[in-house]
Amino acid sequence: MKLLVTGGAGFIGSSVVRLAIEQGHSVVNLDVLTYAACLENVASVADSPLYAFVQTDICDREALDKIFEAHKPDAVMHLAAESHVDRSIDGPGAFIQTNVTGTYTLLEAARAYWQEAGKPDVFRFHHISTDEVYGSLGPTGQFTEDTPYDPRSPYSASKAASDHLVRAWGETYGLPIVLTNCSNNYGPYHFPEKLVPVVILKALAGEPIPVYGDGANVRDWLFVEDHADALLTVLTKGTLGRSYNIGGENEVSNLELVKMICALLDDCHPEGAPHADLITFVADRPGHDQRYAIDPTRIRTELGWRPSVTVEEGLARTVDWYLENKDWWRALQNRKGVGERLGKA
Structure with a gap:
């Protein structure tokens, strides 16, 4: 298949790009290259004949039409989004523009392309979203695909809006869509403003490791x-019009997660150990959701997918990657907002 991946220079998008090419798909990486994007994330596939890059804003309809016409993708995987909750508290406008207006513009460009091509059966529009659209859970229960939406932050509200747009374009215009809502991601190439890389880099620098509130929030x-x-499993095997919740089956509180990372660093970077002594509790994020948990029954039973990596294994691989790729994250530390406390409201 030829895939048009939006946001393919970001954290999750670049992982999709690398794996898709490994699986033999052709990929057109469409990214506007905001502060959180990095072309180094896809350097390993940049010279592949299966790869092409186009720097474009998903809000630019004219540019999108030209890209669809030039590349004629079989599917769209829409990952481009503003995604940092703290930044959405400080500046919600960018989230509405990219996540809502951008998704609308991309849907319209995709619909026009699909209709002009004769509505081919193979075409798919895969919208990638978050479990944060469902709101916050108490100590029990899990999000299912039928959980009512209850977003609590400008970020999650903008993603909820984009989900609704995609479903509406499927119902109203017949656009062949699938949706996914995922739990918190972590791993290599994670931009250094999110919790896991913040903990690693603060610990390596011997600086206080900030933990919001009492650290009891569960993800x-x-x-x-x-x-x-x-x-990619949902794209190729999922039922049209369906949504699939994707979870890691690894529920951990923020404080537990931070302590796990500190323990890993104690073993492989003993300088500064015990790193847990750097943990510092700070004022909580406004409207901080208490707990997220995914029920992955649908994707497991319908598509046969389940996660292969435990949180212990994944964190060990992630810590090792950051220790081995200091040039990558050092080059990003001067970007706006990195290392600062954002979202105090």
């Missing part, structure tokens, strides 16, 4: 390479 952690595999 289901999904290794990014497992997520990429799940996304």
Whole structure:
């Protein structure tokens, strides 16, 4: 298949690009290259005859039409999004523009292309979203595909809106769509403003490791390479019009996660150990969701997919990657907002 991947220079998108090419798909990587994007993420496939890159904003309809006409993709995998909750608290406008207006513009470009091509049966529009659209759970229960939406942040609200748009284009115009909602990702190439890389890099620098509130907030952690595999599985095997929740089956509190990373660093980077002494509790994020948990029954029973990496294995691989790729993350540390506390409201 020829895939048009939006946001393919980002964290999850680049993992999809690398795996898709490994599986023999052709990939057109469409990315506007915001602060969180990095072409080094796809350097390993940049010279492949299966790879092409186009720098374009998904809000630019004219440019999108030209890309569809020039490359004639069999499927769209839409990962381009503003995704950092703290940044959405400080500046929600960018999230509405990219996640809502950008998704609308991409849907319209994809619909026009699909209709002009005679509505080919093979075409797919795969929208990649988040479990945060479902809101917050108490100590029990899990999100299913039928859980009512209850977003609590500007980020999750913008992603909920984009989910609704995609479903509406499927119902109203017959656009062949599939959707996925994933739990928290982590792994190599994770931009250094999210929790896991923040902990690693703060610990390596001997600086305080910030933990919001009391650290009791629980997330289901999904290794990014497992997520990429799940996304390509849904794209090729999923039922049109269906949504699939993708979870790592690894529920861990933020404080437990931080301590696990510190313990790994104690073993492989003993300088500064015990790193857990650097843990510092800071004022909580406004509207901080207490717990996310995914029920992955549908993707497991319908498509035969389940995660292959435990959180212990994945964190060990992630820590090793950051220790071995210092040039990658050092080059990103001067980008706007990296290392700062954002989202205080």
